[in-house]
Amino acid sequence: MSNTPVNARAGRRDVLGMGYAAVFVVIGGLALYFTEGMSTLGAVFPQTIATALVIFSLAYIVQNLISPGSVNPPSGDGSWVRRGLLVVVMLGWVLSLTWIGFIAAGVLGFVGMILVGNYDGWTPRRVLAYALVSAAIIGGFYTLFAVVLNVPLPPGRWFQGM
Amino acid sequence: MKSPFMTVLAGAVTSLAMGTAVAQSDFPSKDLSYIIPFGPGGESDISARLQQEYFTDITGQEAVIEYKPGGGGAVAWSQFNDMPADGHTIIGTNLPHIILQPLAKDVGFETDDLNNFYFFHYSPDAILVPADSPYQTLEDLVEAAEEAPGSITFSGSGTYSANHVAQTRFDELAGITTTYIPYKGTGAAVTALKSGEVSAEWGYSTVAANHQDDTRMLAIASSERHPLFPDVPTFQELGYDLEGGAYRGMAVPEGTPEEAKQRLSEIFGEINQDPEFVERMQELGFFLVDVPADEVDDFLAERRAEYEEVARAFDLID
Amino acid sequence: MSWSFLLAAFTPFNLMLAFVGVAAGIIIGGLPGLSATMAVAVLVPVTFGMEPASGLIMLGAIYTGAIYGGAYSAILVNTPGTPSAIATTFDGYPMAKRGDGDLAVTLATLSSVVGGLTGALALLTLAPMLATIALQFGSVEYFWLAVLGLTLISALSEGATIKGFIGASLGLLLSTVGVAVVGGDVRYTFGSSLLLGGVEIISALIGLYCIPVLIDLVATPDPHLRVSEKASGFRLREALGYALRSKFNMIRSAIIGTIVAILPGAGGSIASLVSYSEARRSSKNRERFGQGEPDGILATESANNATVGGGFIPTLVLGIPGTPPDAIILGALLVQGVRTGPELFTENADISYTFIYGLLIATFLLLPMGLVIGRYAFKSIISIPKAILAPTVAFMTVIGTYAIRNNVWDVLIMLVLGVLGWFLNRAGFKPSPIVLGLILGPIAEQGFVQAVLMGQAQGAVLPIFFRGPISWTIVAIIVIATLYPLFAMVRKHRQTAAKAGSDE
Numbered sequence: 007m008s009n010t011p012v013n014a015r016a017g018r019r020d021v022l023g024m025g026y027a028a029v030f031v032v033i034g035g036l037a038l039y040f041t042e043g044m045s046t047l048g049a050v051f052p053q054t055i056a057t058a059l060v061i062f063s064l065a066y067i068v069q070n071l072i073s074p075g076s077v078n079p080p081s082g083d084g085s086w087v088r089r090g091l092l093v094v095v096m097l098g099w100v101l102s103l104t105w106i107g108f109i110a111a112g113v114l115g116f117v118g119m120i121l122v123g124n125y126d127g128w129t130p131r132r133v134l135a136y137a138l139v140s141a142a143i144i145g146g147f148y149t150l151f152a153v154v155l156n157v158p159l160p161p162g163r164w165f166q167g168m
Numbered sequence: 169m170k171s172p173f174m175t176v177l178a179g180a181v182t183s184l185a186m187g188t189a190v191a192q193s194d195f196p197s198k199d200l201s202y203i204i205p206f207g208p209g210g211e212s213d214i215s216a217r218l219q220q221e222y223f224t225d226i227t228g229q230e231a232v233i234e235y236k237p238g239g240g241g242a243v244a245w246s247q248f249n250d251m252p253a254d255g256h257t258i259i260g261t262n263l264p265h266i267i268l269q270p271l272a273k274d275v276g277f278e279t280d281d282l283n284n285f286y287f288f289h290y291s292p293d294a295i296l297v298p299a300d301s302p303y304q305t306l307e308d309l310v311e312a313a314e315e316a317p318g319s320i321t322f323s324g325s326g327t328y329s330a331n332h333v334a335q336t337r338f339d340e341l342a343g344i345t346t347t348y349i350p351y352k353g354t355g356a357a358v359t360a361l362k363s364g365e366v367s368a369e370w371g372y373s374t375v376a377a378n379h380q381d382d383t384r385m386l387a388i389a390s391s392e393r394h395p396l397f398p399d400v401p402t403f404q405e406l407g408y409d410l411e412g413g414a415y416r417g418m419a420v421p422e423g424t425p426e427e428a429k430q431r432l433s434e435i436f437g438e439i440n441q442d443p444e445f446v447e448r449m450q451e452l453g454f455f456l457v458d459v460p461a462d463e464v465d466d467f468l469a470e471r472r473a474e475y476e477e478v479a480r481a482f483d484l485i486d
Numbered sequence: 487m488s489w490s491f492l493l494a495a496f497t498p499f500n501l502m503l504a505f506v507g508v509a510a511g512i513i514i515g516g517l518p519g520l521s522a523t524m525a526v527a528v529l530v531p532v533t534f535g536m537e538p539a540s541g542l543i544m545l546g547a548i549y550t551g552a553i554y555g556g557a558y559s560a561i562l563v564n565t566p567g568t569p570s571a572i573a574t575t576f577d578g579y580p581m582a583k584r585g586d587g588d589l590a591v592t593l594a595t596l597s598s599v600v601g602g603l604t605g606a607l608a609l610l611t612l613a614p615m616l617a618t619i620a621l622q623f624g625s626v627e628y629f630w631l632a633v634l635g636l637t638l639i640s641a642l643s644e645g646a647t648i649k650g651f652i653g654a655s656l657g658l659l660l661s662t663v664g665v666a667v668v669g670g671d672v673r674y675t676f677g678s679s680l681l682l683g684g685v686e687i688i689s690a691l692i693g694l695y696c697i698p699v700l701i702d703l704v705a706t707p708d709p710h711l712r713v714s715e716k717a718s719g720f721r722l723r724e725a726l727g728y729a730l731r732s733k734f735n736m737i738r739s740a741i742i743g744t745i746v747a748i749l750p751g752a753g754g755s756i757a758s759l760v761s762y763s764e765a766r767r768s769s770k771n772r773e774r775f776g777q778g779e780p781d782g783i784l785a786t787e788s789a790n791n792a793t794v795g796g797g798f799i800p801t802l803v804l805g806i807p808g809t810p811p812d813a814i815i816l817g818a819l820l821v822q823g824v825r826t827g828p829e830l831f832t833e834n835a836d837i838s839y840t841f842i843y844g845l846l847i848a849t850f851l852l853l854p855m856g857l858v859i860g861r862y863a864f865k866s867i868i869s870i871p872k873a874i875l876a877p878t879v880a881f882m883t884v885i886g887t888y889a890i891r892n893n894v895w896d897v898l899i900m901l902v903l904g905v906l907g908w909f910l911n912r913a914g915f916k917p918s919p920i921v922l923g924l925i926l927g928p929i930a931e932q933g934f935v936q937a938v939l940m941g942q943a944q945g946a947v948l949p950i951f952f953r954g955p956i957s958w959t960i961v962a963i964i965v966i967a968t969l970y971p972l973f974a975m976v977r978k979h980r981q982t983a984a985k986a987g988s989d990e
Contacts, residue, residue: 022913023649030652037659040674047938048671051931052662059655066648084705092704093905096697096880100897103888112881119877125707126873136874143878147885155520155528157889158201158234161252208527209813217821220531235527236892238683239665243893246679273672275665276679321943327670347943349625349936352667352751352928355813359750359806363621365940378805378820381827452820 019074027063034060091122107162109148116140195431196256199230202418203251203259205244207237210353211291211374211454212260215416218448219288222439239275240326241265246276253421255428263287263415267468267475268328272484279472285429286436287417287459287467289449291372292390293334293410294400295322298361299382301368306386306406309368310342317345323360324370325353330414331370333478334389340481341408358383372413373397377453389413390455412474417459433461491836495543495843503544504848505855511551512859515558518565518692519886522552526811530818538824539837543844545818549811550602550794550848553754554856557594557787562587562711562867563879565696569688570754570790572921573762575695577775577782584778585712588864592725593780594787595856597736600729601788602849604740605747605795609802610842614828616796617803619748625940626951628751629933630960632926635756637967638763639919650919653910657923658930660685667928668935680895689887689900690924694917696883697904704876713868720857728780735765739785743792748799753809754790755925761789767970791852795845802826802838 037056041049099115106114120136151157200223206212216233223231236244241262251257261282269275295306303309313320324331327350335348349366351357354375361369362382369375369383373394376385385400389410393402403410418436420429437460439445449456459467494500514525525548533541556571561578574594581590608616623631639650663674664684675681703710729736739761746757765785766775775782797808798815805826807813819826830838867875887900907917941947952958 020914023915026910026913026915027652030656033659034655037674044671044673045669047935048666048669048673050938051927051934052659052673055655055658055662055927059652059659062648062652062655066652069648084702086705088704089701092701092876093901096700096884096901099880099884100894100901103884103894103897108885108888112884115884116877116881119704119880120873123704123876124871124873126871139874140877143874143881147881151885151889155524155889156232156234157885158892159885159888160894163250207810207813208523208530209807209810209817214817214821217531217534217817221534233531234892238686238891238893240667242665242679243683243891246682247893272670274677274679275672275682319943319945321940326667347939349939350668350670351936352932355750355806359620359804360624360936362804362806363624365624378825379827380825381829448823451823 019070024067024070027066030063031060031067034063088122092119095119095122103160105162105164107164108152108159109144110162112144112148113140116144195428196227196229198256199232201251201257202231202233203244203248203257204233204235205237205241205260205262206235208235211372211414212262212416214452215289215449215454216260218445219436219439222442222445223435226435226438240269242269242275242277245269245282248277248419249281249422251421253423253425255420255424255432258285258418258420258432261417261419263290263417263471264328264330264333264475264478267472268333268479268484271476271479272328272482279468281422282419283422283424283429284417284419284464284468285433285461287415287457287464288436288440289454289456290413290415291330291374291453292388292394292413292455293330294371294373294376294388295338295386296358296361296369296371296376296379296383297367297386298364299384301384303368303386306401306403309386310344312367313342313344313346318347320344320346320368321366322346322348322368322370323351323357323366324348325357326350328482328484330372330412331357332482333475334410334412335370336478336481338403338408338410341410372453373455374453376400377451394453394455395450396453412471413455415457415471417464429461491839492843494539494836494840495847500540500543500840500844501847503540504547504844504851507544507547508551508848508851508855509859511548511553512555512558512856513551514548515552515555515567516863517886518559518563518567518696518882519688519889520552521568521688521890522549522556522570523810523814524889525549525552526814530814533818534822538819538822539840539844541818541822542815542837542841543848545811545815546794546798546841546845547848547851549815550791550845550852551855553790553794554594554598554602554787554852555859556790557598557783558591558860558863561590561594561783562864563696564699565879565883566691568754569691569925570758570793571786572691572755572918573758573786574783574790576762576786576918577777577779580776580778581780581783582711586778587711587868588861589721589725589780590783591860591864592720592722592857593728593783595853595860596725596729597739597784597788598791598856599849599853600736601740601743601791602794602852603846604737604788605744605792605797606842606845606849607795608744608792609795609798609845610839613799613803614831616744616748617800619745620750620800620804620806620808622956623749625933625936626953627933627956627960628749628929629937629951630957630964631749631752632930632933634960634964634967635759635922635926636930637964638759639922640968646914646916649915653915653917653919654923656915657920657925658927659923660690660920661924661927662931666931668932683891683893683896685899685903685924686887686890686896687921687924688890689896690903691921692883692887693900693902693904694907694921696879697901698908698911698917700876700879700883701905701908703872703879707872709868710872710875711868720861722857729784732781732784735768735781736784736788739765739788740792743789744796744799746789747793747796747808750800750806750808751929753797754793757793758786758790759922761785791849798842798845802830803828 034056095118102111270278387403389403514520556567557574559565559567560571560574564579566572578590639654640647742761743757746752797812800806800808801812807816887897941950
């Protein structure tokens with residue numbers, strides 16, 4: 007990476023990066039548009055930044071068109087299914103927090119993540135061991151936060167009976 | 169662990185069976201969650217911390233302080249009515265915040281959504297100058313502002329805050345124009361004052377109390393002189409009808425039983441009478457007031473009229 | 487100063503407090519989301535039953551431990567445990583990846599002790615003098631300081647400078663979401679009260695750094711970190727070797743940390759970033775920074791622990807908190823009836839000096855305790871199977887983010903930013919410039935608006951931005967920092983050209 011020879015620069019265009027830059031041009035434009043309702047003082051900073059975002063993004067696109075740099079294509083190794091599932095599990099976890107409460111959401115999320123992250127075969131021994139360890143970790147953190155640190159963890163609206 | 173629902177149910181059954189008098193002595197039956205809608209270390213936090221130990225003395229339960237900062241308090245206030253309404257959850261409320269914020273913009277709550285049950289003190293507005301400032305009296309400062317309109321700069325905490333309100337009202341009363349420069353919090357505002365970046369600060373008597381060595385208070389917006397500063401005149405003595413500051417109270421979520429609310433009002437009223445508590449609060453520069461549950465509505469209506477006038481000056485409302 | 491204060495600090499009770507405080511602090515700091523600020527806030531009520539000096543010792547010990555503990559998750563999971571440890575991830579995680587995690591932890595321990603001692607000694611000996619620095623910096627200077635901070639991006643973005651600036655702009659734009667402190671505007675909330683509080687910096691940190699690691703963690707069955715076969719134990723001798731070779735780097739970083747901490751509103755994250763870029767600038771191995779260079783860790787960890795003692799300087803002398811945890815400690819002192827100010831060092835010398843000696847003791851305790859706890863943390867991370875590590879880290883991100891402001895929506899924002907961050911990272915947009923923008927945005931904006939208001943009051947806006955030697959100096963450094971990479975590039979180009987010429 008760092009020792010890429012200088013003359014290897016005639017590489018491929020960073021199409022992915024240019025795509026993102028194009029999106030950022032749009033975001034910057036929208037950000038500028040939404041400064042309309044703000045007071046003069048409140049608008050100065052976002053306007054400056056949004057303009058800078060547009061300029062830098064355009065500069066990146068132009069630079070790539072003129073002289074493509076050397077770009078390492080993102081490594082796509084590994085399981086996309088698992089990556090996707092992880093995001094889904096975590097999203098469900100976070101969204102269910104208010105409804106089913108911290109503990110229930112935590113247990114479900116934890117189990118979901120174990121399933122996503124496990125590459126070994128399931129033996130009764132493993133199931134038991136993982137169950138015990140998970141219970142200990144969840145219990146430990148719950149005690150630390152709810153009892154020791156007095157954090158008001160969400161109890162879950164469905165269980166409050168109202 | 170007992171579920172909150174069971175506790176409410178048990179409480180409701182008890183109060184039905186034995187009447188309000190007994191229920192009152194039973195309440196609070198567990199620790200109180202006392203939400204502070206700001207981060208720790210500020211005046212809301214400090215005054216709540218001072219209440220804590222007296223609350224335990226009176227009720228035998230703890231008042232557990234929880235911070236829920238964000239949006240100048242708006243985040244916690246806008247979510248507060250979703251909290252369990254059994255009387256064991258309360259939140260600190262601040263004036264002018266809870267009146268001005270909903271006036272100015274959509275912050276997700278209205279002033280009336282907050283079910284206030286007691287206002288217990290305020291930090292009177294005050295004008296502070298550095299100890300080596302050429303302005304010895306309020307008149308000096310007013311004269312300087314008359315000579316060069318806009319050139320006198322005041323630091324203060326935040327926009328549309330108590331400090332900002334005070335600056336706007338005083339400019340009107342004295343017929344002067346000054347420049348208000350908002351800082352993030354009282355700490356940053358007093359730093360700006362000490363470093364000489366601004367001519368003066370719109371702060372509170374509490375700031376003057378904590379920085380007695382290198383600042384001087386020119387006037388205080390309380391009804392009478394503060395015991396800690398017997399030599400500092402009030403604005404009224406100097407002929408300006410300015411009285412007020414940042415008031416602090418407490419609210420319960422919508423739907424909290426009336427008895428619980430009354431009992432809380434009694435408990436915090438009792439704390440406000442404790443001579444030791446009074447002394448410690450005064451030592452820090454606070455000014456105690458007593459606005460119990462039945463008087464809260466009138467009190468808020470009065471304040472609201474005052475703040476609406478200022479909000480007009482801010483061009484927040486027509 | 488007399489020895490009696492040292493003896494007072496050495497009572498068994500105070501020693502116990504320092505010990506427990508450091509241990510609790512390390513654990514809290516090591517968990518992402520649990521910051522030093524929160525640890526101190528939670529334990530404030532406990533101190534009310536104690537003598538002021540003992541209470542302060544405990545809070546100071548927790549603070550010290552937490553700032554140090556932040557390095558663990560930075561090194562082992564690429565997630566800064568506290569914002570002060572952001573820059574520790576740059577070289578710490580690459581070291582851990584290649585099997586030097588244990589060495590990285592030991593390096594962090596050594597430099598944290600050096601930094602902590604420097605800060606505490608500055609507090610002990612030079613506090614009244616150094617405190618005046620806090621009053622030399624006004625709105626204009628903070629504005630320029632934030633701009634200077636943004637120039638660090640070229641150092642942090644590993645060659646892709648434009649992408650770095652794009653990321654920083656995104657971060658700056660994100661920092662404007664919510665209610666503006668100055669001006670009172672409600673910006674970019676799109677009518678939703680969920681965004682009123684803005685993007686919380688620590689939740690953004692956890693999302694941008696930790697979620698991408700998690701996403702890639704489950705994608706393959708390979709172990710999270712490689713385990714080096716060549717050494718076991720603390721690797722203390724090896725670490726000492728590095729530390730001795732880089733003593734100037736460590737001391738310089740400690741001094742930077744102390745001074746930055748004295749400026750209210752700057753804090754440990756900026757201190758460690760500045761010292762990191764200084765270490766990189768002056769190193770012979772510049773290109774190795776970001777690839778697992780021990781000097782990077784030595785710089786950042788020395789600087790952030792120096793902020794503990796440094797931050798107490800304006801807090802105790804001026805009553806102006808240097809860092810967020812100091813604000814809470816100041817509040818605790820007020821509740822106890824102890825007024826800060828110069829008299830704290832004269833009339834109340836028993837409190838202040840006993841506390842400072844206590845802080846020194848706590849810093850010394852960091853060495854053995856840090857090594858042992860760090861070893862344990864490292865071993866757990868490498869021995870836990872992936873199927874347990876992934877949910878545990880995820881659990882910490884959820885509970886940690888929630889606990890910052892007790893707000894569920896912060897957790898959602900954290901996750902969304904994390905997923906976006908993963909995609910951006912794949913396209914070469916690194917998280918560090920975004921975070922830097924997020925941290926520096928409010929400082930830059932507030933300083934700028936205040937300066938403009940002040941300029942308008944004086945009748946001229948532009949001159950105020952160049953109002954004194956401090957702003958001139960910072961502007962000069964900004965110019966140099968911006969031009970230096972260009973200059974270096976040109977020189978490198980010439981060298982390669984010359985080399986190519988000689989080859990022919």
